[in-house]
Amino acid sequence: MSTRTYYRGPDAVVTDQLFVWLTKPTKGYVVRDLRSVGLARAEGNALRSYTLHVASGTLVLAAAAWLTFSSPAAYALGALAVAVPSTFAVARMRSRPRRWELHATYRGAGVLLYASSDVRVFNQVVRALRRAVEDARPPVADRDLAAA
DSSP, X not given: OOOOEEEXXXXXXXXXXXXXXXXXXXXXXXXXXXXXXXXXXXXXXXHHHHHHHHHHHHHHHHHHHHHHOOSHHXXXXXXXXXXXXXXXXXXXXXXXXXXXXXXXXXXXXXEEEEEESOHHHHHHHHHHHHHHHHHHSOOOOGGGSOOO
């Protein structure tokens, strides 16, 4: 009996028997043992929210300094103190796209099967796994059918 390959890419391989995520270390799962397969969009990482907090905190400090000091140098320093973290926060938010994740229950434990920032590749892997899971189901016996 030959193995049917549904997807073979640089980061994953999906066959009728195995799902393999080519990471370091490689993670492999038997398709017929996967249950409750579901998709999730990963939340933004902690660095994003931390950067936004720093930028908004700097804005509050600059506003307080603006009211306290009335020299032009303090105004320039306050504007610079707000501009630099805000620019970094906006650049950081746009530089990293969110990840899509594929989760499942494997032999009783919750696992992360696959994750990718590339939506097109992620959808290809999901479709391949869906086909593999459907083909791994046991065939329906003829005696389960009712006679008319």
